Amino acid sequence: MTKKFEQRLRMMYSRDGMTAEEGFADLLAHVEEHTEDLIAAFHAELASPEPNLAMRSWLLELISESRSDAALPTLVEQLYSLDHSLSFWARCGLEKLDTKQARIEVWKARFSGVLKDDFA
Template sequence: MRLMRSRDPQKQEDGFHQLLPHAAEHLNELIKQFEEEQDDQGLRGWLLELIAAAASPTALPILAAQLVGPDESLRDCAAVGLSKLNTPEARTLLWQARANGTIT
């Protein structure tokens, strides 16, 4: 997380890629960081991408909330995460979002 919060774009990118293969191991911390981050939309996007990459049922509530949220890029990331999760609940949420026109 320290690298992802750096002002250096390369360090941010490095931090993201270092965490990516370990997202499932740090899922609870990533969710906490996502919920606490309010200012940096780019960081929020990366955190949600890491949460989605974990492909864990623990991520379902946060992905579901972002699927219907106001930020289109977060909605898209949540849809990808729910697709990876591929549970009946995740598929239902995706179907509902498509039916409501929230995602395509």
């Protein structure tokens, strides 16, 4: 992790809404550079004994914007999450990734009934 990434991530955890939004926006603008770091931060947040549900969702949103093949396993895993915000961002990420494997995973989720329709 670079210092810049760590600084932006700390900003996202700020109690000040404007600072948190600024950290998110900065990471969004550089999401391609930080995909691996975002995935690591997301998994660390999942493993946290004190979950921050909003941060999980925000991190997965950023991961979904990366359009990176490295994000595929995380997105597929979260597609089946019981947390609707996580499954939503996972689906968005897979649709944006738009690779053959990503399309197969979305199709499998639809076929299994996990995805009810295109507007859920």
